[in-house]
Amino acid sequence: MQITFLGTSSMVPTKERNQIAVFLSYGSEGILFDCGEGTQRQFKIAGISLTKVTKILISHWHGDHVLGLPGLIQTLSSMDYNGKLEIYGPQGTKKRMENMFEAFVFDKRLDFVVKEIKSGIFFENNEFQLEAHPLEHGIEILGYRFAEKDIRKIDVKKVKKYGIPFGHLIGRLQQGRAIEHNGKKIMPDDVTYIEKGKKIAYITDTVLCDSCYKIADNADLLVCEATYSSKLAGKSEEYGHMTAKQAAQLANKSNAKQLVLIHFSARYKNTQELEEDARNIFDNVICAKDFMKIEL
Numbered sequence: 001m002q003i004t005f006l007g008t009s010s011m012v013p014t015k016e017r018n019q020i021a022v023f024l025s026y027g028s029e030g031i032l033f034d035c036g037e038g039t040q041r042q043f044k045i046a047g048i049s050l051t052k053v054t055k056i057l058i059s060h061w062h063g064d065h066v067l068g069l070p071g072l073i074q075t076l077s078s079m080d081y082n083g084k085l086e087i088y089g090p091q092g093t094k095k096r097m098e099n100m101f102e103a104f105v106f107d108k109r110l111d112f113v114v115k116e117i118k119s120g121i122f123f124e125n126n127e128f129q130l131e132a133h134p135l136e137h138g139i140e141i142l143g144y145r146f147a148e149k150d151i152r153k154i155d156v157k158k159v160k161k162y163g164i165p166f167g168h169l170i171g172r173l174q175q176g177r178a179i180e181h182n183g184k185k186i187m188p189d190d191v192t193y194i195e196k197g198k199k200i201a202y203i204t205d206t207v208l209c210d211s212c213y214k215i216a217d218n219a220d221l222l223v224c225e226a227t228y229s230s231k232l233a234g235k236s237e238e239y240g241h242m243t244a245k246q247a248a249q250l251a252n253k254s255n256a257k258q259l260v261l262i263h264f265s266a267r268y269k270n271t272q273e274l275e276e277d278a279r280n281i282f283d284n285v286i287c288a289k290d291f292m293k294i295e296l
Contacts, residue, residue, distance in 0.1 A: 001026050001148070001198060001296040003221065005262065005288040006042035007034075010227050011064045012266040017290055018042050019064045020263055022202065022223060023053075024146060027127065031055045033144060033202045033223075039068035040075050046291050051081050055123075057130070058089035059204055060141035061096055070104050077108040085112035088122060088132075090140035117142060128197070133214050135206035137240040143206065143215040148197030152176060158191040198296045201256070204263050207237060208246045216254035220296060224250060225263035226287070229277045244274040248281035259285040260294070 002025045007018035019036025023043075030052035032039075043050050050072065059065055076085065087097065094114045115122070123130040131145040152174050162181065164170065169179050176188050201216045204225040216222050226244035228236040236243045242250075244261055251259040259282055264271060271287035278285045 003200065003223070003294045003296070004046055004048065005260075005290060005292045006039055006046060007036045008262045008264060008288045008290055009036075009064075010225075010263045010265050011062075013037070014266050017264065017266075019067065020204065021068065022262070023048065024200065025052065026146075026148075029054050029128075031057060031130075031146065033057050034059055034065040034204070035068040035072055036064050037067035038071075040072045042290065050076055051079055053085065054083065055086045055088065055130075057132075057142075057144050057202075058087065058093060059135075059143065059202075060090060060137060060139055061092065062139070062205065065205070070100060073110055073112070074104070074106055077106055077110040081110065083111075085110060086123075087112055087114045088117055088130075089114070090134070090142050091116050091118065092140055131215075133211035135203065135211055136209045137205045137207075141205060143201070143203040143211060145202070145215045145219075146200040148199070150197050151195045152188065152192050153195050155191055155193055162186060162191060164191065200296075201254075203242075203250075205240065206242060207240055208242055208250060212250050213254055216250055216256055219254065219256040220258065221294065222247075222251050222254065222256040222259050223262055223288075224259060226261035226274050226278065227263055227265050229268075229273050231273075231277075244277040245281060248278035248285060251278075251282045251285070256282075257284065261285065261287045 004023045006021040009017035013019050018038050020034045021036050021039040022033040024031040032053050093116050097114050117132045121131045128148045132142040135141045135143045172179050173188050178187050198220045201219040201222045224247040226247045227241040230243045230245035275287045
């Protein structure tokens with residue numbers, strides 16, 4: 001599992017920071033959280049093929065979060081893209097996508113599906129699930145949570161101790177089923193252990209609200225906006241954003257393991273003030289930079 005920060009600025013890009021976009025690579029899945037202007041170029045600089053994108057999760061329809069969509073879709077339409085692109089977003093996303101295709105002329109039509117979300121789990125397979133909850137920013141907006149499922153793994157030393165041959169018996173144990181071997185009943189917990197799945201939370205463009213805690217609960221990685229420092233708390237609340245200090249308070253109360261701050265106002269030439277603001281509350285915090293990668 002790898003997270004690449006393709007854009008970390010807020011409404012106005014800077015020379016160092018593109019508009020917001022975060023890409024999660026997980027097996028054959030490529031999940032793009034938001035798609036600010038210039039995101040497709042950021043993919044190329046990062047050395048990630050656009051065809052890796054399988055799902056796009058739109059938080060809301062402010063321009064700095066979606067202005068890269070037309071270009072990305074146009075490029076994908078001209079490439080050898082297999083499968084169907086899934087686009088998820090808040091209520092109104094279908095209509096806005098229709099309007100986008102009326103505004104621009106696309107030579108080729110990409111195979112895609114648009115799904116609107118209200119709240120709760122909206123995608124699930126054998127490996128992970130995706131969940132969304134509404135945030136508070138003055139328009140329809142969602143925060144997202146990626147939750148990898150727990151995996152039962154084999155303890156090789158214990159398997160050897162019981163003399164269990166690798167094959168269908170091991171498969172049954174991995175499925176959580178008991179087996180009979182050499183006249184003994186062997187329970188899954190005798191020779192296996194549970195590896196907890198990773199959880200990633202993505203929260204941006206909101207005031208601190210109850211949904212933030214649902215999304216961030218016990219996250220291994222909390223990706224959260226820090227548009228302003230706490231010195232500008234009044235401005236932050238006025239425009240429906242969180243400060244770095246509030247992001248840290250969220251991480252602390254939600255029992256998150258690591259906090260990565262994003263979505264910085266262009267007024268900050270560097271992020272030292274924001275990081276220090278958060279570190280007073282939560283130790284394991286860093287400010288994201290464009291093209292930064294994190295492996296989980």
